[in-house]
Amino acid sequence: MIPLLAKVGVSNQSGFGFRIWIPLFLVWLLLLPIAVLLLPVILVVWLVGQLNPFRALAVGWEILSSLRRTHVEVENHNTSVLIHIV
Amino acid sequence: MNENRRQILEMLSAGQISADEAERLIAALEKGQPASTPADGSESRPKTNAKYLRVLVDSEENGKDHGPVKVNVRVPMQLLRAGVKLAGLIPAQARDHVNDAFHKHGMQFDLNQIKPENLEELIEQLNDLTVDVDAADVDRNGSKVKVKVFCE
Numbered sequence: 001m002i003p004l005l006a007k008v009g010v011s012n013q014s015g016f017g018f019r020i021w022i023p024l025f026l027v028w029l030l031l032l033p034i035a036v037l038l039l040p041v042i043l044v045v046w047l048v049g050q051l052n053p054f055r056a057l058a059v060g061w062e063i064l065s066s067l068r069r070t071h072v073e074v075e076n077h078n079t080s081v082l083i084h085i086v
Numbered sequence: 087m088n089e090n091r092r093q094i095l096e097m098l099s100a101g102q103i104s105a106d107e108a109e110r111l112i113a114a115l116e117k118g119q120p121a122s123t124p125a126d127g128s129e130s131r132p133k134t135n136a137k138y139l140r141v142l143v144d145s146e147e148n149g150k151d152h153g154p155v156k157v158n159v160r161v162p163m164q165l166l167r168a169g170v171k172l173a174g175l176i177p178a179q180a181r182d183h184v185n186d187a188f189h190k191h192g193m194q195f196d197l198n199q200i201k202p203e204n205l206e207e208l209i210e211q212l213n214d215l216t217v218d219v220d221a222a223d224v225d226r227n228g229s230k231v232k233v234k235v236f237c238e
Contacts (some may be wrong), residue, residue, distance in 0.1 A: 050177045059171045066164035069138070077153020 002028065002061070003068045005086040013078035024085075090115050097234075102144050102156070114238045136213045136237035137163055150209040163209055163237075170205045173197055212237050 004025045007053025046053045072083045091112060098108040143157035176184070181197045188195045217235035 001096060051175060056175055059175055062168040063165065063172065066162050066168045069160070069162055070165065071158070071160040073156070073158040075154075075156040077155070 001068070002064045003085045007082065007086070009080070009082035011080050016056040019082070097142070100144070102142055102232075103158070111238060136209070138238050139163060139212065140236050141168065141232040141233070142232075142236055147229045155169050163212075166209065167205060173200050 002024075005021070006022045006024050007019065008022055009017070009019035011019075016030045042053045042057075045051055045056075067085050070083070072081075074081050094103075094108050094111045094115070094206040097103045098105065103111070139156065139161045141159040141161075142156065176197065184197055185195070188197075215235065215237055217233070219231070219233040221231045
């Protein structure tokens with residue numbers, strides 16, 4: 001299953017900071033039209049290149065799905081960044 | 087108290103990991119250890135099924151423009167598997183170019199050798215991986231760096 005939510009947080013020493021939940025399911029919905037637009041490109045890749053587009057799509061989907069529970073947190077003396085994919 | 091459990095508790099007390107993470111690590115530790123160890127130690131430890139690769143960096147730089155740096159990364163193993171499959175999609179010609187570049191930079195690495203069946207073996211080996219680097223750079227502002235790479 002592809003990730004549906006992501007938590008992104010940024011804060012710095014000057015007091016600026018935010019921590020938001022991003023509803024990725026809405027992002028995927030917004031990206032769907034772009035995927036449709038990309039279909040001709042995929043067709044060209046299939047015809048011209050050596051790449052099997054279906055296999056590439058399957059791997060892309062797998063990568064997307066396996067992003068769940070990824071957690072990245074970096075903090076230095078004045079800035080901290082957090083990305084957590086649910 | 088065994089060494090691994092002590093390390094987890096030390097990381098918790100140093101604020102490197104949260105209480106939830108410590109609980110998960112200890113649970114993973116208990117899962118990976120037999121309930122009772124035979125006296126001769128002949129029984130091998132059951133293989134844990136690691137789900138994540140963890141990288142923890144804790145740097146305490148004491149310079150004027152520096153401060154402590156903390157990195158806490160958790161990468162699902164499934165992402166590694168998918169990444170290897172992605173490498174398998176690279177056309178043969180492109181793979182040769184990449185291999186040439188690796189060799190030019192002194193890395194004896196062959197992308198053609200990365201196959202899903204090899205990956206499973208690699209991940210099995212990663213289950214037992216723990217890289218623990220503890221370095222102190224006394225000459226340069228007395229910085230201390232701790233790096234931990236392990237699977238959970």
